Amino acid sequence: MKSVLFQEQRSTLFLKGNEVQFFENRSEMLSEFEQMHAASPGRSDAAVVVAMVQETLRDLDLSPPVDHNIVASYRGVLRIDYADHVWAGYIAPAPYDAGLVISVRSSDPWGRQRFTIFHEVLHTYMQGFYLQPQYRCEPGARPVGTEHDPELEALCDQGAAEMLMPREAFLADLEGNSLNLTLVDDLADRYEASRAATASRICALSPSKTLYVSFSEMSTPRDPFSPPKLRVESCFSRGDWSYVPRFKSVKPGGVFDRAWNGELVDETVYLDELTRNPLGWAHVSARRSDYVSSEGVQMRVKALITQIDSVGRRGAS
Ligand SMILES: [Zn+2]
Structure with a gap:
């Protein structure tokens, strides 16, 4: 273990193993x-x-x-x-x-x-x-x-x-649980983390492909005066799933639109509304989450989406 022996404004002396090292300034320290x-x-x-x-x-x-x-x-x-x-x-x-x-x-x-x-x-x-x-x-x-x-x-x-959210403990907590927004809430409480960080951690560590998407009502930068629609605001994935473009609008009557209208969505659907090529069969857990900020009440839909593999398994469930 390396320890600092002496430190002043312009020089630092380190003990590394049995060897004493001297550095002219801190920028040279490893x-x-x-x-x-x-x-x-x-x-x-x-x-x-x-x-x-x-x-x-x-x-x-x-x-x-x-x-x-x-x-x-x-x-x-x-x-x-x-x-x-x-x-x-x-x-x-x-x-x-x-x-x-x-x-x-x-x-x-x-x-x-x-x-x-x-x-x-x-x-x-x-x-x-x-x-x-x-x-x-x-x-x-x-x-x-x-x-x-x-x-x-x-x-x-x-x-x-x-x-x-140390990975060993977190993976043990995922084991045997369905990947949905209720699990995000429970793990956020257990780790004293934000829901966004917890959902991102699920996407990063889950053995199955999982996306965390946030939607809000807005126009596109290309057409700023068009009537606002519910669109993708941000998306977190492990990086090996299809690209979900920002500002992609949702399908009227689809799972995300229904969540926007107050439904608690927790179901398996054939998902073809977010990407150029359909994502295929996936479990979607989605709900509207309203919160108050300095700009007033902000309304968003949050969704955790888990791909279902060819034999119908999903997540860690
Ligand atoms: Zn920093």
């Missing part, structure tokens, strides 16, 4: 991610991130719901602030090299705040985290002068999902 990568050549970046997170959870002997305060403290975070700012969160050095501070947006729901905290914690494993504050934010909300590395952010998101 992050834990890079060390682990070097120790296991050929492993993908995502696999390295998963292994790092699993090692941390093992070291701390944590099980779901994983306590973000313990993990953050273990990674050198002195304090987590809940503040009113435009970005979802950031991590920055505390004054006098005393450690790190994470700040999360106070108006975000609990599950989303926990994901943000774990995302920021993941930055502590990555190259360059100490060189500038790291922000997690919506497009356009990043402070001027800060850098954005989409690949790094995606890796931190993958690591955050792994900390929030």
